Amino acid sequence: DVKVTQSSRYLVKRTGEKVFLECVQDMDHENMFWYRQDPGLGLRLIYFSYDVKMKEKGDIPEGYSVSREKKERFSLILESASTNQTSMYLCASTRSGGTDTQYFGPGTRLTVL
């Protein structure tokens, strides 16, 4: 069974703080994704990575950066958190192609005060 874990289930940060969200998958998947989910807006892709040290912008990359130093780990970084980044953040991975079946982590609910 594929397992995708995220570093925190709930996180509260202050405006201007640097925030790290970490995601780890244990199935040697090539591709990893970061989404944010807001009511009425569905799943919006922030960044994805198709290989170690490779990244590609999704639909809403502004205010975010990512890091993938190891195949199993994909980090999302908020350089200076703002209140409009309060959201549910979901990590996902796929075995090969970016349009392959996506396996999601449990999500991190981030609140920025």
Place this chain on the structure above:
Amino acid sequence: GQQVMQIPQYQHVQEGEDFTTYCNSSTTLSNIQWYKQRPGGHPVFLIQLVKSGEVKKQKRLTFQFGEAKKNSSLHITATQTTDVGTYFCAGAAGNNRKLIWGLGTSLGVNP
């Protein structure tokens, strides 16, 4: 840009009634996937459809992919309270390396 429209946005039914959600793409899809997200949970893969006109069943759930590969539907027969959640469709199109997600249909079931 490429879009997948999903309707309805919300639906509440009485337990035992049927439910259908529809996805329509602005472009031809190579495949379409369906996911279910329970309240407080994360999206979980249900099924993938690849062929034109394909129909697949999982117990009370019936999935269809249109002949033109631009639309799809998920039909639940005789809903149960365990069906509560948000159902998402997500399509793959052309050389795009990422899925195009619908906004989801939130299903409520009154016991």
